[in-house]
Amino acid sequence: xxxxxxxxxxxxxxxxxxxxxxxxxxxxxxxxxxxxxxxxxxxxxxxxxxxxxxxxxxxxxxxxxxxxxxxxxxxxxxxxxxxxxxxxxxxxxxxxxxxxxxxxxxxxxxxxxxxxxxxxxxxxxxxxxx
Amino acid sequence: xxxxxxxxxxxxxxxxxxxxxxxxxxxxxxxxxxxxxxxxxxxxxxxxxxxxxxxxxxxxxxxxxxxxxxxxxxxxxxxxxxxxxxxxxxxxxxxxxxxxxxxxxxxxxxxxxxxxxxxxxxxxxxxxxx
Amino acid sequence: xxxxxxxxxxxxxxxxxxxxxxxxxxxxxxxxxxxxxxxxxxxxxxxxxxxxxxxxxxxxxxxxxxxxxxxxxxxxxxxxxxxxxxxxxxxxxxxxxxxxxxxxxxxxxxxxxxxxxxxxxxxxxxxxxxxxxxx
Amino acid sequence: xxxxxxxxxxxxxxxxxxxxxxxxxxxxxxxxxxxxxxxxxxxxxxxxxxxxxxxxxxxxxxxxxxxxxxxxxxxxxxxxxxxxxxxxxxxxxxxxxxxxxxxxxxxxxxxxxxxxxxxxxxxxxxxxxxxxxxx
Amino acid sequence: xxxxxxxxxxxxxxxxxxxxxxxxxxxxxxxxxxxxxxxxxxxxxxxxxxxxxxxxxxxxxxxxxxxxxxxxxxxxxxxxxxxxxxxxxxxxxxxxxxxxx
Amino acid sequence: xxxxxxxxxxxxxxxxxxxxxxxxxxxxxxxxxxxxxxxxxxxxxxxxxxxxxxxxxxxxxxxxxxxxxxxxxxxxxxxxxxxxxxxxxxxxxxxxxxxxx
Numbered sequence: 208x209x210x211x212x213x214x215x216x217x218x219x220x221x222x223x224x225x226x227x228x229x230x231x232x233x234x235x236x237x238x239x240x241x242x243x244x245x246x247x248x249x250x251x252x253x254x255x256x257x258x259x260x261x262x263x264x265x266x267x268x269x270x271x272x273x274x275x276x277x278x279x280x281x282x283x284x285x286x287x288x289x290x291x292x293x294x295x296x297x298x299x300x301x302x303x304x305x306x307x308x309x310x311x312x313x314x315x316x317x318x319x320x321x322x323x324x325x326x327x328x329x330x331x332x333x334x335x336x337x
Numbered sequence: 338x339x340x341x342x343x344x345x346x347x348x349x350x351x352x353x354x355x356x357x358x359x360x361x362x363x364x365x366x367x368x369x370x371x372x373x374x375x376x377x378x379x380x381x382x383x384x385x386x387x388x389x390x391x392x393x394x395x396x397x398x399x400x401x402x403x404x405x406x407x408x409x410x411x412x413x414x415x416x417x418x419x420x421x422x423x424x425x426x427x428x429x430x431x432x433x434x435x436x437x438x439x440x441x442x443x444x445x446x447x448x449x450x451x452x453x454x455x456x457x458x459x460x461x462x463x464x465x466x467x
Numbered sequence: 468x469x470x471x472x473x474x475x476x477x478x479x480x481x482x483x484x485x486x487x488x489x490x491x492x493x494x495x496x497x498x499x500x501x502x503x504x505x506x507x508x509x510x511x512x513x514x515x516x517x518x519x520x521x522x523x524x525x526x527x528x529x530x531x532x533x534x535x536x537x538x539x540x541x542x543x544x545x546x547x548x549x550x551x552x553x554x555x556x557x558x559x560x561x562x563x564x565x566x567x568x569x570x571x572x573x574x575x576x577x578x579x580x581x582x583x584x585x586x587x588x589x590x591x592x593x594x595x596x597x598x599x600x601x602x
Numbered sequence: 603x604x605x606x607x608x609x610x611x612x613x614x615x616x617x618x619x620x621x622x623x624x625x626x627x628x629x630x631x632x633x634x635x636x637x638x639x640x641x642x643x644x645x646x647x648x649x650x651x652x653x654x655x656x657x658x659x660x661x662x663x664x665x666x667x668x669x670x671x672x673x674x675x676x677x678x679x680x681x682x683x684x685x686x687x688x689x690x691x692x693x694x695x696x697x698x699x700x701x702x703x704x705x706x707x708x709x710x711x712x713x714x715x716x717x718x719x720x721x722x723x724x725x726x727x728x729x730x731x732x733x734x735x736x737x
Numbered sequence: 738x739x740x741x742x743x744x745x746x747x748x749x750x751x752x753x754x755x756x757x758x759x760x761x762x763x764x765x766x767x768x769x770x771x772x773x774x775x776x777x778x779x780x781x782x783x784x785x786x787x788x789x790x791x792x793x794x795x796x797x798x799x800x801x802x803x804x805x806x807x808x809x810x811x812x813x814x815x816x817x818x819x820x821x822x823x824x825x826x827x828x829x830x831x832x833x834x835x836x837x838x
Numbered sequence: 839x840x841x842x843x844x845x846x847x848x849x850x851x852x853x854x855x856x857x858x859x860x861x862x863x864x865x866x867x868x869x870x871x872x873x874x875x876x877x878x879x880x881x882x883x884x885x886x887x888x889x890x891x892x893x894x895x896x897x898x899x900x901x902x903x904x905x906x907x908x909x910x911x912x913x914x915x916x917x918x919x920x921x922x923x924x925x926x927x928x929x930x931x932x933x934x935x936x937x938x939x
Binding site for chain 6: 511520524528530555
Binding site: 217218219220248249252255256257258259260261268287290291292293294295299300303305307308309 | 347348349350378379382385386387388389390391398417420421422423424425429430433435437438439
């Protein structure tokens with residue numbers, strides 16, 4: 208079955224991203240296709256490569272990056288939400304006059320239409336948030 | 338009177354940072370000293386210079402940076418919370434092997450002791466959060 | 468896209484205290500371009516989003532609520548407000564913005580977009596959706 | 603620093619669902635070095651923080667709650683749990699970790715750190731604080 | 738059409754479970770995750786409303802979240818525990834998922 | 839010692855106002871800000887508990903947040919509206935501030 212996942216909260220403050228990650232992993236293990244993981248609201252903050260969590264704790268961002276690399280996951284960060292919160296890739300940095308970018312491997316920035324498309328194309332959409 | 342302010346949530350998602358900003362501005366206008374503004378939990382995300390909010394909306398980060406410049410405010414970001422969430426200055430970038438930094442003008446990263454010190458040195462501590 | 472799905476947007480939060488209401492509206496407007504079957508539900512504190520006459524100057528935030536008035540132009544006219552949520556908050560439909568749409572099939576007659584429904588009516592309606600986005 | 607202030611840490615949230623409980627503990631431990639008069643209050647869902655035998659392997663998060671057991675070593679031994687919050691959640695003090703401290707003045711006798719108090723006792727105690735940090 | 742409702746907030750802190758119970762149809766399924774697993778406990782001020790819901794709805798709770806919070810011995814009879822694999826299965830067995838975030 | 843309690847969440851959504859009312863002493867002051875100003879409205883399921891609190895406590899509500907939410911004509915008599923300058927004044931007039939975040 209084709210599934211999409213929406214994540215509305217950033218790393219560490221809320222369990223949402225952890226729950227979404229565990230769910231996504233379990234869905235892949237069960238043989239389902241993940242059409243897309245869409246990061247909205249503070250969820251965009253899951254896509255920064257600048258995090259350095261304590262050594263004895265999980266690395267929320269790397270978890271996503273590595274799962275994406277292993278299973279070719281489409282991790283999409285909403286551009287409008289990202290602009291408000293300071294998550295930028297190279298293109299966004301250039302467009303908005305920023306001197307660098309902080310996006311983590313495996314993530315890409317795109318529009319809200321990608322969320323609607325995920326709703327249309329997927330058999331199920333599951334939302335994780337506050 | 339000497340006041341300190343604690344901000345527990347990031348920009349835009351919650352009103353906490355806006356409320357704290359309006360309160361701080363009003364306190365300055367009333368002639369009070371602001372000993373420190375301490376950003377904890379997701380509040381550390383108020384200190385990123387990578388935000389580009391919609392043109393017709395307020396700029397939460399610049400509001401703080403400009404208030405700091407005008408009144409020599411001490412805007413302190415908690416280092417432990419910042420590491421989890423990807424907010425880095427030059428020193429943190431070097432220590433943690435990051436290829437850049439995203440801290441906004443007027444903010445500095447320091448330890449939780451700065452919050453306790455604010456509690457001790459200030460006549461009042463006011464917390465804004467979720 | 469040939470398939471038309473039933474999209475439900477559930478709005479349960481008050482405006483300004485958090486951004487969910489506003490960013491929900493942004494999804495709804497983008498989603499309108501996809502020609503799906505769109506329904507909006509306002510329950511719990513979400514009913515406060517539709518209250519008239521917001522004046523946000525004092526909090527330094529943008530008043531985004533006039534945009535609800537444009538929903539009709541995007542063919543979004545199935546807007547359900549839960550009666551029990553309104554009543555618990557001391558509100559009636561007169562406290563809310565008057566949202567309208569123009570019916571092409573009836574010579575562009577102006578019609579109300581908001582319907583006040585009971586919990587059980589709304590539960591049934593929610594049960595018929597293909598995709599539920601919650602804010 | 604000559605002045606000693608009364609610091610109260612109010613813990614009102616469940617663990618894991620949000621990080622407040624853990625980051626509150628980090629403040630408490632750092633704060634212990636400042637030789638202030640420290641009190642901890644656990645109310646509402648905060649009482650769930652002290653429940654025994656957490657096993658977080660399945661959610662991939664760190665179990666930080668053994669650290670509560672070290673509070674006594676940091677001379678943090680005034681820990682108040684609201685009776686009404688416990689009861690509403692079907693809990694008794696036996697469901698909570700047994701937190702102790704050693705009293706230097708009584709030949710290092712082991713004493714209980716947690717006291718269960720009523721709402722009105724806790725309200726009075728809160729009213730005597732200089733600095734209140736809420737999590 | 739069958740609906741799976743997920744709830745992730747403590748019923749003592751937030752109104753999402755109450756709203757889910759009010760606005761879900763008889764015959765639908767509710768899955769408690771994260772802090773919402775506290776709604777699955779015996780002997781609380783919430784227990785009765787969950788037991789009432791069990792008469793017309795199926796209620797599940799996520800095992801991993803229950804174990805994390807140290808309350809596995811307190812779960813109400815009639816609430817079935819599922820792991821993440823079971824969560825995925827519930828999602829695929831129902832036509833639509835509504836998250837009461 | 840006098841205490842100022844601030845509450846910022848809607849009483850319909852979260853438990854913070856209830857806890858503040860239960861755990862604040864008679865004679866203390868409560869300031870409603872952000873979404874908590876909805877607790878100041880007449881004719882809601884919360885109104886009675888606020889009116890009860892007014893018998894032993896002072897209750898204020900932040901004008902800017904009330905105006906933003908379009909409810910200035912619905913505020914309960916006896917709840918005083920203050921602006922941000924008044925918020926600052928309340929903070930300085932009380933010995934300690936407790937935020938029910």
